[in-house]
Amino acid sequence: DAGITQSPRHKVTETGTPVTLRCHQTENHRYMYWYRQDPGHGLRLIHYSYGVKDTDKGEVSDGYSVSRSKTEDFLLTLESATSSQTSVYFCAISESGGTSSYGYTFGSGTRLTVV
Amino acid sequence: SQQGEEDPQALSIQEGENATMNCSYKTSINNLQWYRQNSGRGLVHLILIRSNEREKHSGRLRVTLDTSKKSSSLLITASRAADTASYFCATDDNKGAQKLVFGQGTRLTINP
Numbered sequence: 001d002a003g004i005t006q007s008p009r010h011k012v013t014e015t016g017t018p019v020t021l022r023c024h025q026t027e028n029h030r031y032m033y034w035y036r037q038d039p040g041h042g043l044r045l046i047h048y049s050y051g052v053k054d055t056d057k058g059e060v061s062d063g064y065s066v067s068r069s070k071t072e073d074f075l076l077t078l079e080s081a082t083s084s085q086t087s088v089y090f091c092a093i094s095e096s097g098g099t100s101s102y103g104y105t106f107g108s109g110t111r112l113t114v115v
Numbered sequence: 116s117q118q119g120e121e122d123p124q125a126l127s128i129q130e131g132e133n134a135t136m137n138c139s140y141k142t143s144i145n146n147l148q149w150y151r152q153n154s155g156r157g158l159v160h161l162i163l164i165r166s167n168e169r170e171k172h173s174g175r176l177r178v179t180l181d182t183s184k185k186s187s188s189l190l191i192t193a194s195r196a197a198d199t200a201s202y203f204c205a206t207d208d209n210k211g212a213q214k215l216v217f218g219q220g221t222r223l224t225i226n227p
Contacts (some may be wrong), residue, residue: 033214042203042219043158050213058214090157098207098215103148103160 003027006091006107013114019078021110023091025071031094032074033104034058034066036087043090049074050097081114088112119147119204119218127224134191136221138204139184145207147180147187148215152201161189161202191223199225 004025013019023032031050035043035058045058047066055066063085065077078085088111092104122137138147146165150158164171164180164187171178177190191198201222205215 031213035217040219043217045214045216048214056213059216092158097213099145101163103150103163103205104158104215106157106159108157109155 004091004093004105004107006089006110008110009108010111011113013081013112015082015114016080019081019112021076021078021089021091021112023074023076023093023107025074025093027093027095027105028071029093029095029105030071031097032068033092033094034064034074034076035090035092036060036085037090037109038087046076046089078112081112083114086112086114119206119216121202121204121218121221123221124219125222125224127226128194129226130194130196132194134194134198134223134225136189136202136223138187138189138218140187140204140206141185142208143182147178148205149176149178149187149189150203150205150217152203152220154200158203194223194225196225196227199223 007022033048034046037043044060049055049068067075088109090109091107094100094104119138119140148163149161152158162173164178175192180187201220203220205217
């Protein structure tokens with residue numbers, strides 16, 4: 001999607017290994033979000049950032065950490081991957097959080113499989 | 116916990132018919148948004164309606180909001196095969212409105 005890229009697009013990893021997913025934006029938006037999407041659960045917020053070095057937990061943050069050292073990059077780390085973290089991960093950006101008239105812009109997603 | 120819940124979970128109609136999806140939410144909101152997701156892709160923002168608005172239009176989309184019933188509906192008129200997708204409502208949490216909470220979505224299939 002224009003202005004936001006996620007990497008990698010697909011990843012298979014072993015249980016117990018650390019994994020880092022990257023979200024990169026070129027829109028200079030203040031807000032960045034990590035969601036996971038699972039069948040029957042829709043999208044659930046993991047962590048979000050409202051500025052450089054400013055982050056907060058979402059609904060399903062256990063087992064995940066994030067970092068944002070510069071405006072354009074938001075990293076999601078699975079500290080020790082488990083099979084329950086097999087999911088599709090979406091990054092989203094927003095100019096003004098939940099009130100933006102333009103809504104969120106989503107990346108194309110990262111499909112993570114933990115074996 | 117989910118703020119918005121869509122109904123129905125799945126909807127299948129013939130091309131040219133109108134499709135209506137509903138969303139209910141639990142707490143007060145500043146705005147409600149609708150998104151579309153094509154298979155294997157990220158979500159795309161369709162329309163936002165603010166809590167002081169009752170109806171909004173965008174092309175073939177019509178969104179209504181009833182804050183007294185904590186519900187919204189998305190109407191797609193004259194459906195096309197390309198409208199086949201999942202549709203999600205999302206609400207801010209009215210706590211600084213920094214983030215959105217998404218429902219589980221309605222899977223819409225348009226049959227030719």
